[in-house]
Amino acid sequence: MSKLPLPPGSTIGILGGGQLGRMLALAAGRLGFDVAILEPEPGAPATRVAAHTVVGAYDDPQALEALSKLASVVTFEFENVPASSVEHLTALGVAVAPGARALAIAQDRVAEKTFLNEAGVATVAFAAADTAQAAQDAMASLGAPVLMKTRREGYDGKGQRWVEHAADAPAAFKAVGAKPVILEAPANFVRELSVIAARGRGGEIAVYPLAENHHEKGVLRRTYAPAKVTGETADQAERIAAKVLSGLDYVGVIGIELFELADGRLLVNEIAPRVHNTGHWTMDGCEVDQFEQHIRAVAGWPLGPTHAHSQVEMLNLLGEEADAWAKLAGEPETRVHLYGKRDAKPGRKMGHVNRLRPL
Amino acid sequence: MSKLPLPPGSTIGILGGGQLGRMLALAAGRLGFDVAILEPEPGAPATRVAAHTVVGAYDDPQALEALSKLASVVTFEFENVPASSVEHLTALGVAVAPGARALAIAQDRVAEKTFLNEAGVATVAFAAADTAQAAQDAMASLGAPVLMKTRREGYDGKGQRWVEHAADAPAAFKAVGAKPVILEAPANFVRELSVIAARGRGGEIAVYPLAENHHEKGVLRRTYAPAKVTGETADQAERIAAKVLSGLDYVGVIGIELFELADGRLLVNEIAPRVHNTGHWTMDGCEVDQFEQHIRAVAGWPLGPTHAHSQVEMLNLLGEEADAWAKLAGEPETRVHLYGKRDAKPGRKMGHVNRLRPL
Numbered sequence: 001m002s003k004l005p006l007p008p009g010s011t012i013g014i015l016g017g018g019q020l021g022r023m024l025a026l027a028a029g030r031l032g033f034d035v036a037i038l039e040p041e042p043g044a045p046a047t048r049v050a051a052h053t054v055v056g057a058y059d060d061p062q063a064l065e066a067l068s069k070l071a072s073v074v075t076f077e078f079e080n081v082p083a084s085s086v087e088h089l090t091a092l093g094v095a096v097a098p099g100a101r102a103l104a105i106a107q108d109r110v111a112e113k114t115f116l117n118e119a120g121v122a123t124v125a126f127a128a129a130d131t132a133q134a135a136q137d138a139m140a141s142l143g144a145p146v147l148m149k150t151r152r153e154g155y156d157g158k159g160q161r162w163v164e165h166a167a168d169a170p171a172a173f174k175a176v177g178a179k180p181v182i183l184e185a186p187a188n189f190v191r192e193l194s195v196i197a198a199r200g201r202g203g204e205i206a207v208y209p210l211a212e213n214h215h216e217k218g219v220l221r222r223t224y225a226p227a228k229v230t231g232e233t234a235d236q237a238e239r240i241a242a243k244v245l246s247g248l249d250y251v252g253v254i255g256i257e258l259f260e261l262a263d264g265r266l267l268v269n270e271i272a273p274r275v276h277n278t279g280h281w282t283m284d285g286c287e288v289d290q291f292e293q294h295i296r297a298v299a300g301w302p303l304g305p306t307h308a309h310s311q312v313e314m315l316n317l318l319g320e321e322a323d324a325w326a327k328l329a330g331e332p333e334t335r336v337h338l339y340g341k342r343d344a345k346p347g348r349k350m351g352h353v354n355r356l357r358p359l
Numbered sequence: 360m361s362k363l364p365l366p367p368g369s370t371i372g373i374l375g376g377g378q379l380g381r382m383l384a385l386a387a388g389r390l391g392f393d394v395a396i397l398e399p400e401p402g403a404p405a406t407r408v409a410a411h412t413v414v415g416a417y418d419d420p421q422a423l424e425a426l427s428k429l430a431s432v433v434t435f436e437f438e439n440v441p442a443s444s445v446e447h448l449t450a451l452g453v454a455v456a457p458g459a460r461a462l463a464i465a466q467d468r469v470a471e472k473t474f475l476n477e478a479g480v481a482t483v484a485f486a487a488a489d490t491a492q493a494a495q496d497a498m499a500s501l502g503a504p505v506l507m508k509t510r511r512e513g514y515d516g517k518g519q520r521w522v523e524h525a526a527d528a529p530a531a532f533k534a535v536g537a538k539p540v541i542l543e544a545p546a547n548f549v550r551e552l553s554v555i556a557a558r559g560r561g562g563e564i565a566v567y568p569l570a571e572n573h574h575e576k577g578v579l580r581r582t583y584a585p586a587k588v589t590g591e592t593a594d595q596a597e598r599i600a601a602k603v604l605s606g607l608d609y610v611g612v613i614g615i616e617l618f619e620l621a622d623g624r625l626l627v628n629e630i631a632p633r634v635h636n637t638g639h640w641t642m643d644g645c646e647v648d649q650f651e652q653h654i655r656a657v658a659g660w661p662l663g664p665t666h667a668h669s670q671v672e673m674l675n676l677l678g679e680e681a682d683a684w685a686k687l688a689g690e691p692e693t694r695v696h697l698y699g700k701r702d703a704k705p706g707r708k709m710g711h712v713n714r715l716r717p718l
Contacts, residue, residue, distance in 0.1 A: 338391025
């Protein structure tokens with residue numbers, strides 16, 4: 001276990017070499033850190049801005065051992081890091097942040113909602129089901145329709161479907177893979193919001209202004225931030241963030257997706273124990289963005305300020321949309337962020353732009 | 360010669376692996392570029408955030424050839440790049456920006472001031488001398504005192520000294536190395552200012568607000584930006600920047616050091632054909648900083664906006680001053696930039712901080 005706060009010149013390990021890992025690495029570089037990426041795919045985006053790369057599976061003991069020799073602390077860019085990898089790194093004497101508990105809860109949608117409710121944070125009503133029959137039975141109490149999701153994995157709308165009648169539950173169960181599922185009552189929300197927050201090694205908490213998010217086909221399309229909300233809504237979000245972060249004894253940045261109901265109440269939709277696409281606006285809207293904030297937290301540094309200095313509209317560039325880079329770069333109000341991905345598959349997140357206006 | 364504008368995913372070569380190369384590489388990474396560094400010292404700061412490193416001397420033909428195979432365009436972080444290296448790269452079909460003319464002029468203080476005066480830009484009176492006797496003779500017309508500097512090399516106050524009497528000129532000539540020198544009349548300036556400006560591939564020009572600079576022992580200590588100046592002074596600086604950039608058919612960011620006289624006139628002290636320490640404030644005071652601006656220019660992208668959104672005090676962290684990183688990171692108004700240098704020799708530039716206030 002390294003001494004904290006971690007001095008500049010130290011190496012921070014990151015599991016995952018995608019765009020989130022890349023933006024974390026660039027932020028770490030600004031603070032004088034070296035970065036070591038563990039990633040199965042050679043040449044992935046983050047590896048090209050990192051001092052060290054270990055090519056290997058996330059659960060490959062040799063790769064983890066190589067990473068542990070390079071890095072003083074390790075973090076990750078995605079929540080599906082195997083629990084065994086965190087245990088292995090911890091056994092090798094390397095601190096992993098956010099920790100095993102946050103990962104375990106974020107990897108299981110039933111554990112996640114159970115934790116949230118126990119922490120005093122509201123969610124939609126839900127039930128767990130391990131069989132087709134159990135799923136059908138659960139709808140008797142939950143009502144219809146419900147959103148059926150696999151308990152584990154699935155993102156951007158994958159591995160989930162709406163079930164309109166209890167009698168359709170067994171077919172839906174089969175369609176999502178005949179794996180343990182969660183059934184969620186609908187949230188009759190008026191807006192999707194999110195809050196990006198951070199907790200430091202000493203338990204201090206910093207919360208960014210709320211963001212308003214618009215999805216298309218299950219994928220984030222646009223974020224407007226700071227979202228226009230009442231002071232009461234902002235306070236509610238801060239209370240939620242504090243309960244979640246403290247409840248998980250969390251270290252690092254977390255993304256919390258929220259439903260805003262017509263009566264002003266906020267429900268938590270899901271939590272992502274990492275930097276989050278709905279926080280990309282902070283790169284140009286705040287003095288310390290979510291990536292530097294995460295590096296500060298895992299390195300045991302003081303957290304930075306979170307207020308916005310500009311109004312931002314963040315737009316994801318999906319697939320060939322990124323081909324418009326020259327036009328976008330020519331817009332005076334538009335800041336361009338590209339991830340260095342070679343292959344613009346349809347729908348793939350290739351970059352994003354932040355369009356700025358005065359607050 | 361690559362097609363411009365250079366698409367993201369291309370590789371930009373940088374001669375020099377110090378902090379300026381590192382901050383250029385981080386900016387290139389944000390825009391989706393890969394970077395290849397040519398640098399004699401393995402593990403230098405920029406190499407640790409770059410996709411590729413070629414370890415070699417700046418004039419090593421093999422190293423230059425290796426760089427030319429990696430990079431579509433090449434730029435540099437310092438002005439003492441050998442002219443032969445630029446010729447070699449150009450012969451290998453790689454565009455180098457800023458070009459050979461800017462380098463030749465910036466490497467020779469006599470050529471520099473001659474160019475400036477011919478471009479209609481005022482400097483102090485000066486004379487060239489290749490011998491001790493010529494130096495003494497020159498003082499007959501220039502008067503005393505004069506500042507004697509070697510025509511080539513020397514920076515941060517090295518290779519220069521004041522000569523109070525013509526009779527002392529031969530001894531001073533010997534003391535600075537018995538090399539060709541320039542003799543400069545004193546500038547009775549009230550302030551040292553600088554202007555950071557950029558010129559794109561199509562000849563478009565973008566100028567940042569003026570900065571006020573404070574040196575200690577010949578080394579930049581603090582920059583205040585935007586400097587408090589009259590509209591006429593700002594216009595004067597813009598005209599100077601335009602004359603210099605157009606006169607050099609320049610591509611990229613340039614740093615122009617200025618003397619402000621009591622009557623409001625600006626004299627050019629020197630030009631640096633690269634990103635410049637007095638432009639570090641733009642990293643947190645502007646939406647597009649000098650590093651991204653330079654990458655945009657050399658890649659043939661549109662230039663970004665240059666207005667300031669905050670008032671900035673930039674402070675260089677020299678030697679052990681960087682050991683205060685934890686304290687500095689805890690100041691809410693302070694943005695910390697560290698260069699990842701291993702060895703905090705006295706006076707070495709280890710990082711800088713930008714302290715922000717609302718405009």
